[in-house]
Amino acid sequence: MKKILIGLLILLFIAGGAGAVYYFFFYQNPSESDEADEPMVEVSESAAFEEDLQPIPFTEYFVISPGVEVFAKPTFESQVVGKTELREVVKVYEERNRWSRVQSWVNETTGKSQWIYNEHLSLENPGDTVQERYRDIKQLIVRTDDFEQNEARFIELTDQVLQSQQCSQSDLEQLQGWIRSFNYPDEPIYYSYCGGLDVEDKLYINLDNGDIFR
Structure with missing residues (x-):
């Protein structure tokens, strides 16, 4: 009878040891596959791009002449691409040789944009006398x-x-x-x-x- 009890105790000891080994080596240290199942936080490329955008500086001017022509380049010999009306407000992004660029971008291939001769622009709102x-x-x-x-x-x-x-x-x-x-x-x-x-x-x-x- 004593031998049987001793045998049972040995079996219980072996089983308890195996459980301890599992706890310390497997339960406490999850496998790489378990870690891979965790959700990953993705960063939106568009959101990151928007953070890099900077506003283009400009100054607002009033058109002080009726029917002012808008040219593709800062010269009277270039193509006329539009007209403005008297007292219209325009945004000037660049000034060059008595010309003002009133379009925020320039065509990289042709170099064209929108230009108005400075004589027709003023920081002051023209009076309506x-x-x-x-x-x-x-x-x-x-x-x-x-x-x-x-x-x-x-x-x-x-x-x-x-x-x-x-x-x-x-x-x-x-x-x-x-x-x-x-x-x-x-x-x-x-x-x-x-x-x-x-x-x-x-x-x-x-x-x-x-x-x-x-």
Whole structure:
């Protein structure tokens, strides 16, 4: 009987030792495969890129002349790529030889961007006095038919058209003024295109009674 008890104790001792070995060598030290199952935190490439972006410095200027042309390069010989309106606010990113670049990027292949001659820009908002308004509108419609004989009246009605937003500066710049209408041969009626170049886009003004109609 004693031998049987001693044998059982030996078996229990061996089993306990095996458990201890497992605890210290396996349970306390998980395998590499277990570590691989842990989730990894990924860093977004776009987020990292956004952190590197820096705002491009610029200075805001007012356009002080109507219908200022925008050039592809800082020279009058380059391509005209657009126009600005009087009192429009533009962002200047670079100044070079009395020219200002008003586009934040430059085409690396052609070297083209958007440039305005400095004479037409100012840090100060141009005043809207009666004299300035008269001068600006006159320059806008300088090629109007019969302009010299009716200058003041044309400027008065053009001002009304602009104030009522029936026509914009860019609209009037297409023809640089008003054209005498042959549909009304006995009346001093003139037209320009406002909002497009179709027949229905014609806007008429009557110098005698001041009517504005389509």
